[in-house]
Amino acid sequence: xxxxxxxxxxxxxxxxxxxxxxxxxxxxxxxxxxxxxxxxxxxxxxxxxxxxxxxxxxxxxxxxxxxxxxxxxxxxxxxxxxxxxxxxxxxxxxxxxxxxxxxxxxxxxxxxxxxxxxxxxxxxxxxxxxxxxxxxxxxxxxxxxxxxxxxxxxxxxxxxxxxxxxxxxxxxxxxxxxxxxxxxxxxxxxxxxxxxxxxxxxxxxxxxxxxxxxxxxxxxxxxxxxxxxxxxxxxxxxxxxxxxxxxxxxxxx
Ligand SMILES: *C/C=C(C)/C=C/C=C(C)/C=C/C1=C(C)CCCC1(C)C
Numbered sequence: 001x002x003x004x005x006x007x008x009x010x011x012x013x014x015x016x017x018x019x020x021x022x023x024x025x026x027x028x029x030x031x032x033x034x035x036x037x038x039x040x041x042x043x044x045x046x047x048x049x050x051x052x053x054x055x056x057x058x059x060x061x062x063x064x065x066x067x068x069x070x071x072x073x074x075x076x077x078x079x080x081x082x083x084x085x086x087x088x089x090x091x092x093x094x095x096x097x098x099x100x101x102x103x104x105x106x107x108x109x110x111x112x113x114x115x116x117x118x119x120x121x122x123x124x125x126x127x128x129x130x131x132x133x134x135x136x137x138x139x140x141x142x143x144x145x146x147x148x149x150x151x152x153x154x155x156x157x158x159x160x161x162x163x164x165x166x167x168x169x170x171x172x173x174x175x176x177x178x179x180x181x182x183x184x185x186x187x188x189x190x191x192x193x194x195x196x197x198x199x200x201x202x203x204x205x206x207x208x209x210x211x212x213x214x215x216x217x218x219x220x221x222x223x224x225x226x227x228x229x230x231x232x233x234x235x236x237x238x239x240x241x242x243x244x245x246x247x248x249x250x251x252x253x
Contacts, residue, residue: 044245
């Protein structure tokens with residue numbers, strides 16, 4: 001059944017294309033991070049393991065989301081948010097591990113995780129429970145529902161953004177003795193500012209969303225944006241951490 005569906009992907013289905021390439025890229029990245037662990041100093045091994053876990057967890061979810069999408073043509077919203085609920089907190093762990101040597105405490109990690117849970121739970125309610133008519137078109141309350149939950153979600157996002165740019169993470173990185181950590185954390189903060197901002201664009205493509213009503217961007221574009229953003233953020237984020245680890249490892253020099 002699945003084989004049959006794969007063979008019948010329409011040539012012009014960009015969303016299906018990003019699901020397939022996204023899956024393979026996540027898997028390849030995981031293998032890369034797991035193998036490269038042996039090349040970095042011991043203190044970096046956990047960071048690389050977490051990078052590999054982020055892309056591996058995503059790969060498993062892409063495997064299912066891909067087939068779900070090809071079989072139904074619908075947004076795999078539940079799988080998407082399960083994936084994010086596991087991977088975004090792990091990205092918070094990366095920030096914590098990088099700034100730990102400069103004095104980061106576990107409560108920094110918990111604050112970041114709480115903010116990401118707020119961001120994701122609100123986003124999930126906004127997407128999964130948007131009021132629709134029987135034919136899938138947005139019903140009366142759809143726009144206000146998605147705007148309200150989108151705004152609540154953005155509060156969590158802004159908290160993380162603030163922490164990475166000006167708050168505790170930024171301060172700790174500034175005090176770090178390592179130049180590599182300083183610039184690395186700054187690059188990760190750019191990922192949070194630019195790469196993560198792609199997700200709300202996808203969110204606004206759902207029925208009743210601004211890009212959907214104003215520009216007619218169909219709801220399949222939700223996944224197009226999410227897939228592109230995931231590739232940039234999960235693999236890119238991991239590569240930055242990898243670069244920090246390799247550059248500051250004596251072994252690799
Ligand atoms: C690997 C997955 C990542 C880095 C996912 C990040 C997701 C976001 C930054 C989502 C943000 C959202 C908003 C800021 C408002 C609208 C709802 C969301 C959940 C799409």
